[in-house]
Amino acid sequence: MRAYTEYWVAMLLRGFFAVLAATAILFLTGVAATVLLLPLAIVSTILCLAAYGMVDSAIVIASSFMIPRNRPGRLVLRVQGVCGLIFGALMFSVIYDHVTVAWFLYLAAAQATAVAIAEFGVARGTADHHRSKWCYMSSVIAAVSAIVLISLGGLEHKQIVWVIYSYLGVFGLNLIALSAWMLFEQRRQIAASDA
Numbered sequence: 001m002r003a004y005t006e007y008w009v010a011m012l013l014r015g016f017f018a019v020l021a022a023t024a025i026l027f028l029t030g031v032a033a034t035v036l037l038l039p040l041a042i043v044s045t046i047l048c049l050a051a052y053g054m055v056d057s058a059i060v061i062a063s064s065f066m067i068p069r070n071r072p073g074r075l076v077l078r079v080q081g082v083c084g085l086i087f088g089a090l091m092f093s094v095i096y097d098h099v100t101v102a103w104f105l106y107l108a109a110a111q112a113t114a115v116a117i118a119e120f121g122v123a124r125g126t127a128d129h130h131r132s133k134w135c136y137m138s139s140v141i142a143a144v145s146a147i148v149l150i151s152l153g154g155l156e157h158k159q160i161v162w163v164i165y166s167y168l169g170v171f172g173l174n175l176i177a178l179s180a181w182m183l184f185e186q187r188r189q190i191a192a193s194d195a
Contacts, residue, residue: 012179018172021052050091057084073122080118112146
């Protein structure tokens, strides 16, 4: 049972960071949402998302080394991490050329698709190990979010921010709850086997 402890701690950290990024995006956009500061709100949203993508991808790459060698998900997490770093770099580089969030929904949908595929690959190993199908929930949330993000065209900036906030918030809260539950279950099973 101890095999996934470090992985779940990393996912707990990842969940907290997603909720923090979602809150920062909502707060910064709300503060800068006047007509004069709208460009600043757009820039702050994109920069916040780019920073989230880069840090989240670094956590994903690090967590890929925490999965036992004989379990699925190691390679797919590394690919997701590299894709996330590329998406983050694209967001940072595009901001200086033209500032618009309309294109961002497609980039966010691509990132959510990569997350869904990676989380599904990891869930195949963790669900068998923990005997729990709840490990697939992160994959389902990311897949549904990808579909919703790709289908939302023509939204205004404020609506896009709420969509992004909702995606990051739900995904982050799911990771927090799932990781805390898995860590609790591991501890309970270790205590039961020691008794």
